[in-house]
Amino acid sequence: VSQIRRDALSDSWVICAPQRDARPEEFVEAQLPGPPVLICPFCGGNESATPEATLVIGDPEANDEVTWAVRVVPNRYPAVTDGDRRLEEGTGASRPSHPDLFQVSPLSGGHEVIIESPLHVQSLTDLSERHAAMVFDAYARRLRYWYGQSGIDYVVVFKNVGAAAGASLRHTHSQLVASSMLPPRVAELSQRVKAHYEREKKCLLCQMLADELGEESRIVARTPRFVAYCPFASRLPYLMRVVPLEHQESFESLETAAIGELAALTRRLLRLLESMHSPAAYNYVIQTRPHRTACSNSFHWWLEIFPRLTKTAGFEWGSDCYINPVLPETAAGHLRILSRRIAPRGDRGVQVDFSG
Numbered sequence: 001v002s003q004i005r006r007d008a009l010s011d012s013w014v015i016c017a018p019q020r021d022a023r024p025e026e027f028v029e030a031q032l033p034g035p036p037v038l039i040c041p042f043c044g045g046n047e048s049a050t051p052e053a054t055l056v057i058g059d060p061e062a063n064d065e066v067t068w069a070v071r072v073v074p075n076r077y078p079a080v081t082d083g084d085r086r087l088e089e090g091t092g093a094s095r096p097s098h099p100d101l102f103q104v105s106p107l108s109g110g111h112e113v114i115i116e117s118p119l120h121v122q123s124l125t126d127l128s129e130r131h132a133a134m135v136f137d138a139y140a141r142r143l144r145y146w147y148g149q150s151g152i153d154y155v156v157v158f159k160n161v162g163a164a165a166g167a168s169l170r171h172t173h174s175q176l177v178a179s180s181m182l183p184p185r186v187a188e189l190s191q192r193v194k195a196h197y198e199r200e201k202k203c204l205l206c207q208m209l210a211d212e213l214g215e216e217s218r219i220v221a222r223t224p225r226f227v228a229y230c231p232f233a234s235r236l237p238y239l240m241r242v243v244p245l246e247h248q249e250s251f252e253s254l255e256t257a258a259i260g261e262l263a264a265l266t267r268r269l270l271r272l273l274e275s276m277h278s279p280a281a282y283n284y285v286i287q288t289r290p291h292r293t294a295c296s297n298s299f300h301w302w303l304e305i306f307p308r309l310t311k312t313a314g315f316e317w318g319s320d321c322y323i324n325p326v327l328p329e330t331a332a333g334h335l336r337i338l339s340r341r342i343a344p345r346g347d348r349g350v351q352v353d354f355s356g
């Protein structure tokens, strides 16, 4: 059972999930007679190597025995688990003399893997625009499912690519974590944007976006519904934020055409990162409104891409303050130039404008 512990000194909470320690690095051994055979559990044909799917999106163009395009399965090594919500008394041999300084709570929820293709491809950019849209549709459907479950206060979709970004399997996939606890940073963010709305009668992100669009230098790309930019105070070099131009509280309520547009834009941005460094290491995260706690007028959802070009080092660990060696204006300019050098590859549907 996962639990969440509070560090009284930093007032930060940590999810303890010892069950994840057993996860394999790359492949699992097939249960076959004879010498061990290594198989990728995410490849089409190896469905028995993963738990039963919670969502399958079929491929209308499939012509052989693998008929799925996107498959969502429970994570075998979950960070958050469902089931027993009781917490065993104590966590070690002795009880602390000041239990309030060693707070611990049970944590429940779910942890799923979104397998983005039956083929052993290693990037979302290897998929067609149409297929990438199916992946984002799976995100939206699972977010709607988990936000419909009682006792779930926070659901996040994210992707880890490359060892430096925490990925343990290469086959292209994303993840979803649903949790009974709203992480304190997200709770504080929700409070901050709510306070801004009450003061200004305007959404904070809408206001920041208007200024970014006016300034132009940090804009990377636009589509009719979205804009991608390197934020004014980016924590990491080449960090990109993708936001809807119109105020929208939640990603999972997007209509199909908008989901396709977002997937196409994200795929194009990831190709820029891959053209800079190969193999690329990055994370992306979709921050959508925590349903029960955040206010819909003030919470504006976004997708953020975190390239892992620098290492988190002593200063960052000690101060929680990041040192970014690349100005976001420089990063955005470089990304716009790169976009002109990359030949289109299966980009038919969505027009992405990199003119800044």
Ligand SMILES: [Zn+2]
Binding pocket: 040, 041, 042, 043, 044, 119, 120, 121, 171
């Ligand atoms: Zn595979």
Ligand SMILES: [Zn+2]
Binding pocket: 203, 204, 205, 206, 207, 246, 247, 248, 298, 299, 300
């Ligand atoms: Zn807004």
